[in-house]
Each structure stands twice: as C-alpha cells, then as structure tokens.
Amino acid sequence: MKIGVPKEIKNNENRVALTPAGTAELIKCGHEVYVQTTAGIGSGFSDETYLTAGAKLLPTIEEVYAIAEMIIKVKEPIEPEYGLIKKGQILYTYFHFASSEVLTQAMIEREAVCLAYETVELSDHSLPLLIPMSEVAGRMSVQEGAKYLEKTYGGYGVLLGGVPGVTPAKVLIIGGGIVGTEAAKMAAGLGADVTIMDVNLKRLRYLDDIMPANVKTMMSNEFNIREMIQSHSLIIGAVLIPGAKAPKLITRDMLSTMRPGTVMVDVAVDQGGCFETTKPTTHDHPNFVIDEVIHYCVANMPGAVPRTSTLALTNATLSNAIQLANKGWRKACQDNLPLRKGLNVVEGKIVYKEVAEAFELPYVPVETVL
Numbered sequence: 519m520k521i522g523v524p525k526e527i528k529n530n531e532n533r534v535a536l537t538p539a540g541t542a543e544l545i546k547c548g549h550e551v552y553v554q555t556t557a558g559i560g561s562g563f564s565d566e567t568y569l570t571a572g573a574k575l576l577p578t579i580e581e582v583y584a585i586a587e588m589i590i591k592v593k594e595p596i597e598p599e600y601g602l603i604k605k606g607q608i609l610y611t612y613f614h615f616a617s618s619e620v621l622t623q624a625m626i627e628r629e630a631v632c633l634a635y636e637t638v639e640l641s642d643h644s645l646p647l648l649i650p651m652s653e654v655a656g657r658m659s660v661q662e663g664a665k666y667l668e669k670t671y672g673g674y675g676v677l678l679g680g681v682p683g684v685t686p687a688k689v690l691i692i693g694g695g696i697v698g699t700e701a702a703k704m705a706a707g708l709g710a711d712v713t714i715m716d717v718n719l720k721r722l723r724y725l726d727d728i729m730p731a732n733v734k735t736m737m738s739n740e741f742n743i744r745e746m747i748q749s750h751s752l753i754i755g756a757v758l759i760p761g762a763k764a765p766k767l768i769t770r771d772m773l774s775t776m777r778p779g780t781v782m783v784d785v786a787v788d789q790g791g792c793f794e795t796t797k798p799t800t801h802d803h804p805n806f807v808i809d810e811v812i813h814y815c816v817a818n819m820p821g822a823v824p825r826t827s828t829l830a831l832t833n834a835t836l837s838n839a840i841q842l843a844n845k846g847w848r849k850a851c852q853d854n855l856p857l858r859k860g861l862n863v864v865e866g867k868i869v870y871k872e873v874a875e876a877f878e879l880p881y882v883p884v885e886t887v888l
C-alpha cells in the first residue's frame with residue numbers, strides 16, 4: 519500500500535504521525551511510505567532519517583495526498599486539506615468528530631474512510647490511543663506545577679521534595695485514572711507528600727497497593743476537598759466522567775481558603791475543567807492568577823514535548839497502521855474489533871452512533887459497510 523505522512527499544518531502542532539522506526543516497519547512489510555519534507559522536524563526527526571529508513575520524500579502536501587492510499591496523521595484535517603482528500607482514501611488520525619459538524623460534513627462529502635484514534639476501544643472500554651497523551655499530560659502536570667511553585671512565577675516558593683530538615687510540599691491529585699496515576703508517580707519520585715482522590719473505591723484500593731509510601735489515597739467529596747486544599751501547595755485536576763463535562767470540584771469561593779501562591783493545574787480543561795475558575799490557556803500564555811492562586815490550564819499539554827509525544831503516540835498507533843496496510847481497511851476492521859470501533863465516517867456514511875446523534879445526521883451501523 520502507498521502510505522502518506524503529511525506535515526501537520528494545525529497551529530503549533532509539532533508532532534508527526536510516523537517515526538523513521540515506524541517507516542522502516544511498514545517498508546519491511548512491503549509498503550511504500552511517502553513523507554512530506556520537514557514533516558518530522560518539530561519532533562526531532564530529520565528528512566535524512568526518513569530517507570535512511572526507506573521513505574520517499576515529497577516536497578508538498580498536495581503530492582502526499584495525491585499518491586497515498588492511506589494518510590496517517592496526528593490532528594484532524596483542517597479546511598485547506600479537505601479538497602486534497604480522495605474518495606476511498608483511508609485517513610487514520612485523531613478526528614474528534616462530535617466537536618465539529620464542518621469536519622464531519624467535509625469527510626462525508628470527500629467519501630473517505632475515516633478511522634479516529636480516539637474511538638479505537640478495547641473490550642474493557644479503555645481507549646488505547648488516548649492513553650499515551652494522558653500519560654504525557656499527567657507526568658507534565660507535576661513538572662509544570664513544580665515550576666510555577668517557584669517564587670519568580672508567583673508561587674508559594676516551595677521545593678516539592680523539601681530537603682533534609684524541611685518537610686516536603688503537599689500535592690493533591692483529584693482523579694486517580696491515567697493522568698492522576700502518572701502525576702502521582704512523578705510527584706512521589708520528587709519526594710513530595712502526595713494524596714490522590716477518586717470516587718472509585720476499587721481504584722483507590724489499587725492505587726493504595728501499588729503506590730510508594732509517600733502517596734496516600736482519599737475519597738473524593740466536597741468536604742474532603744475543602745479541607746485538603748487549605749494545606750496543599752500543588753493541586754492537579756485529573757477527573758473524567760466519560761462523555762460528560764468535568765464536574766466543578768473546586769469552586770470560586772474555595773480559592774480564598776488556599777494559601778497565596780498555591781498552584782492549580784487543571785489537566786481536565788479539555789472537558790471543561792474541574793475547577794470553576796478554569797479557562798483554557800495556550801503554551802504561549804499558559805497561566806493566570808485569580809485570588810492569588812496560580813492556574814495552569816493548557817488544553818494540549820503534550821504539544822510542549824512533541825518528541826516524547828510523537829514517540830508515545832506512534833508506539834500505540836503503529837500496529838493498527840500495519841494491519842490496515844497489510845489487509846486493507848475492510849479486512850483489518852473485520853478481524854480487529856477494537857480497530858473497528860475507530861471507524862467513524864466511511865465512504866459518505868456516518869457509522870459511529872454518537873457522531874450521527876451529535877448533529878442529528880443519518881446513522882448506518884458499521885457492520886453494513888464491512
């Protein structure tokens with residue numbers, strides 16, 4: 519199969535969908551890989567490394583779309599790309615269709631085969647192509663929080679791990695899923711005094727078993743949150759209620775009970791945020807202050823570390839890409855149930871129920887297109 523890897527054109531997107539290592543794997547299986555020149559630069563992969571891996575370089579995005587039977591991307595196509603997409607072309611990328619009717623209509627019109635990373639789903643309902651970005655954001659949340667706790671950034675002026683003779687800083691993590699667990703590991707590794715809160719007792723039991731001694735668990739409820747925020751220097755919001763907006767667990771009135779210079783990192787900002795005062799921010803202007811409490815609410819945290827994020831993402835996406843290339847999308851999706859869940863729009867039809875419902879458009883069960 520001819521596989522195309524265009525350079526991402528969405529603002530500030532430095533990830534690339536295929537690494538030179540992934541390129542070599544696909545070529546080993548007998549496929550041809552066409553990479554747009556400089557596509558990997560933002561993630562630290564030069565054109566030469568792709569050439570060495572066996573890829574062919576193409577100078578323009580138009581040429582990549584024109585030659586490819588399957589396009590592998592990171593972000594959803596944006597308006598200048600719509601016209602380049604061909605009938606029957608496989609698009610394997612993040613789409614987040616339910617948040618854009620324009621994108622959904624465009625993909626219907628282009629009659630492409632759209633496989634969305636975010637809806638590939640395992641039998642335990644986990645989302646294997648979203649997990650890597652939660653891992654990155656969770657680990658980053660502590661790195662960013664530690665930075666903003668420094669006095670020069672307006673923080674409380676504490677070192678997370680303390681030093682001999684000085685107690686460590688207290689870190690509160692609300693939500694003990696992927697983000698929360700990775701955040702806890704990082705904060706614990708730095709020597710902080712960490713508490714993870716969740717509403718799922720089974721999850722708290724598991725975390726209590728696996729975490730080091732400087733991580734404690736606590737049931738998440740308003741009473742406990744009100745008490746804990748008064749003494750914690752770094753608070754990380756990491757909750758998720760699938761398919762719903764995040765609950766506002768820290769309300770505006772609670773800020774005045776915190777110490778000046780407390781840092782709140784709301785990783786759940788992409789679902790509306792779990793702090794009432796959260797507003798989405800960007801890497802250019804990541805933070806703002808309300809009632810002397812520093813808020814960090816960047817909606818695409820992994821964007822700050824594109825090399826790590828690219829490697830993490832492609833580790834998760836490559837095996838499906840190989841199956842799609844080896845078998846074609848239809849056979850690959852017949853054989854692989856989790857991958858089948860990734861089909862959202864196929865040759866002009868919406869085959870993912872929630873996307874059709876979001877815009878009251880006709881829905882066709884995925885089995886009918888296989």
Ligand SMILES: NC(=O)c1ccc[n+]([C@@H]2O[C@H](COP(=O)([O-])OP(=O)(O)OC[C@H]3O[C@@H](n4cnc5c(N)ncnc54)[C@H](O)[C@@H]3O)[C@@H](O)[C@H]2O)c1
Pocket residue numbers: 649651652653655692693694695696697698715716717718721738756757758759765767784785786787788789816817818819820
């Ligand atoms: N900002 C970014 O760049 C970025 C990157 C990746 C993920 N995210 C977001 O981070 C959030 C967390 O993602 P995840 O992968 O860890 O999700 P997850 O499903 O693995 O974990 C969410 C956890 O929140 C818990 N929870 C639900 N309600 C709660 C409550 N009231 N109090 C405490 N805990 C509660 C759940 O029991 C679950 O354990 C999501 O909104 C996700 O979209 C943001």
